[in-house]
Amino acid sequence: MGDPKGFLKYRREEAGYRPVEERIRDYGEVEKMLPDEARRAQAGRCMDCGVPFCHWGCPISNIMPEWQDKIFRGDWNGAYDLLRETSSFPEFTGRVCPAPCEAACVLAxxxxxxxxRQNELAVIEKAFELGLVKPEPPATRSDKRVAVIGSGPAGLACADRLNRAGHRVVLFEAEQHVGGYLRYGIPDFKLDKRIVDRRADLMVQEGVEIRTGIYAGRDISGEDLIRDFDAVCIAIGAREPRDLDIEGRENHGIYFAMEYLAQQNKIVSGEHIDENSLISALNKDVLVIGGGDTGSDCVGTANRQGARSITQLELLPQPPLHRPEHEPWPLWPKVLKTSSSHEEGCVRMWNILTRKFTGENGNVTGAEAVQVAWTPGDSGKMNMAEVPGTGFNIKADLVLLAMGFSHPVHTGIVTAFGLEVDTRGNIAVDSAMMTSKRGIFAAGDASRGASLVVWAIQEGKDAADGIHKYLTEPE
Ligand SMILES: Cc1cc2nc3c(=O)[nH]c(=O)nc-3n(C[C@H](O)[C@H](O)[C@H](O)COP(=O)(O)OP(=O)(O)OC[C@H]3O[C@@H](n4cnc5c(N)ncnc54)[C@H](O)[C@@H]3O)c2cc1C
Ligand code: SF4
Incomplete structure (x- = not known):
């Protein structure tokens, strides 16, 4: 333990965000970094607990107490060596992970x-700065070829681990650039896309072959993949968006959040967008339907584009401000989250059902909504009912549907291989991440359902381990 009394001496200090008036004028990352000395003090707060629940709370089982000690001592090299043992891409999780480890920290x-999370980010960024992160191609190569379909965090983690094990990996990606939602979902103000490129470049130097602009199941068939590769990992994400099938949905000006967010990320990266398909919030009243992280990213993007007003609606009740009794430490508590985007300005409403969209000349002009109340039913399931007399109208000329994703898109590779899906429509896998077809594996949101970057990374690693075993220990 760096400093046995660190947790008594130092208060938690977060790096914080750039000032609102500055950050809403650009798409640069909003979160700042602490100076080294302050960061070392923060690491000194770790108590090196006998049972480190943070480790239990982290989906990739990072061994935090050990690297907190190294940070405290200023041994960045040692901290990086420990972090890389478990973490494939700390530069992603260090920026966007909601940090279940912190909810499980004994100090909490x-x-x-x-x-x-911020300590983790400091370690990996310091490691890059000091030149410690170098391409490390495997010393020997096997004669096995693996195709990984989809280059989000799950596909990247799977490809990285298999390549390190010496197999020949080809990563197929439908888009023009790799990263999945790291690139075309999460806005640049949370994760600069140069960070994704930096990692992808390293992986290429280490021997991973990346083929972009190829939609598996269409541009390359299932038979081709089975013929040319010894194993396949499907990491295509959960990209079937939930729609709102209500009156007026056909009006122009109503989009899925991902159409909007992906486009803005492309614009920031200098990719060409056809002028006729531009979606802009400039001088518009924006209505975001869905109170989660994707909705919050829409709020941040709309503010940067110069929206006149932004309202975010959520059907469920407002979460509590503090950890509720039924989610005691060290569990992850569902408490109210106020993101940097919310701080930048928007009206948030909970318990709101959108009944219909209104329109004029085929363009959306707003929505009719009503307040709802939730009461526990006999089976323990919550029942929703409209509150009489609470209907109201919201003016909006841009509506963004951010209600999550139901499951992976089945048309294409899932149907090409005839894979079984579970009751929620996700690709069914066994404990080794193998699908219903031998030699075909799946990972990330595609098999887990829409989740988090850190889970996608862990599942990508798990699938790589399953594939390695399949290739090296045939039955
Ligand atoms: C707007 C938004 C914000 C988010 N913010 C956060 C956050 O702050 N923190 C967090 O932890 N999580 C966040 N998430 C969730 C997180 O991004 C996902 O859980 C994670 O990216 C899933 O990784 P994945 O690799 O399974 O799939 P994805 O990231 O979805 O990647 C799938 C890839 O497969 C490609 N693909 C699909 N079909 C094919 C095909 N047939 N052939 C070839 N390629 C194909 C896609 O183009 C894509 O590149 C966010 C998600 C969204 C949408
Ligand atoms: S990956 Fe997430 S849960 Fe794990 S140590 Fe980092 S911030 Fe915590």
Whole structure:
């Protein structure tokens, strides 16, 4: 343990965000970094607990107490060596992970937890700065070829691990650039796309072959993949968006959040967008339907584009401000999240059902909504009912549907291989991440359902381990 009294001496200090008036004028990352000395003090708050629940809370099982100690001592090299043992891409999780580890930190029992996520980011960025992160191609190569379909965090993690094990990996990606939602979902103000390129470049130097602009199941068939590769990993994400099938949905000006967010990320990266398909919030009243992270990213993007007003609606009740009794430490508590985008300005409403969209000349002009109340039913399931007399209208000329994703798109590779899906429509896998077809594996949102970057990375690693075993220990 770096400093046995660190947690008594230092208060939790977050790096914080750039000022609102500055950051809404650009798409640069909003979160700042602490100076080294302050970061070392923050790492010194770690108590090196006998049972480190942070480790339990982290889906990739990072061994935080050990690298907090190295950070405290200023041993960045040592901290990086420990972090890389478990973490494939700390530069992604260090920026966007909601940090379940911090909710499980023993200090969080009655105090503020260690700034684990930001400490992790400091380690990997320091490692890049000091030139510690170098391409490390495998010393020997096997004669096995693996196709990984989809280059989101799951596909990247799977490809990275198999390549390190010496197999020949080809990563197929439908888009022009790799990254999945890291690139075409999460806005640049949370994750600069140069960070994705930096990692992809390293992987190429280490021997991963990346083929972009290829939609598997159409541009390359299932038979071709089975013929040319010894195993396949499907990491295509959960990209079937939930729609709102209500009156007026056909009006122009109503889009899925991902159409909007992906386009803005492309614009920031200098990719060409046809002028006729531009979606802009400039001088518009924007209505975001869906109170989650994707909705919050729409709010941040709309503010940067110069929206006149932004309203975010959520059907469910407002979460509590503090950890509720039924989600005790060290569980992940569902508490109210106020993101940097919310701080930049928007009206948030909970318990709101959107009944219909209104329009004029085929263009959306707003929505009719009503307040709802939730009460527990006999089976324990919550029942929703409209509250009489609470109907109201919201003016909007841009509506963004951010209600999540139901499951992976089945048309294409899932149907090409005739894969079984589970009751929620996700690709069914066994404990080794193998699908219903031998030699075909799946990982990330495609098999888990829409989740988090950190889970996608862990599942990508799990699938790589399943594939390695399949290739090296045939039955
Ligand atoms: C707007 C938004 C914000 C988010 N913010 C956060 C956050 O802050 N923190 C967090 O932890 N998580 C966040 N998430 C969730 C997180 O991004 C996902 O859980 C994660 O990216 C899933 O990774 P994946 O690799 O399984 O799939 P994806 O990232 O969806 O990648 C799938 C890839 O497969 C490609 N593909 C699909 N079909 C084919 C095909 N047939 N052939 C070839 N390629 C194909 C796609 O083009 C894509 O590149 C966010 C998600 C969204 C949408
Ligand atoms: S990956 Fe997420 S859960 Fe794991 S240590 Fe980093 S911030 Fe915490």
């Amino acid at each position: 029992f009655n105090d503020d937890p260690v700034t684990i």
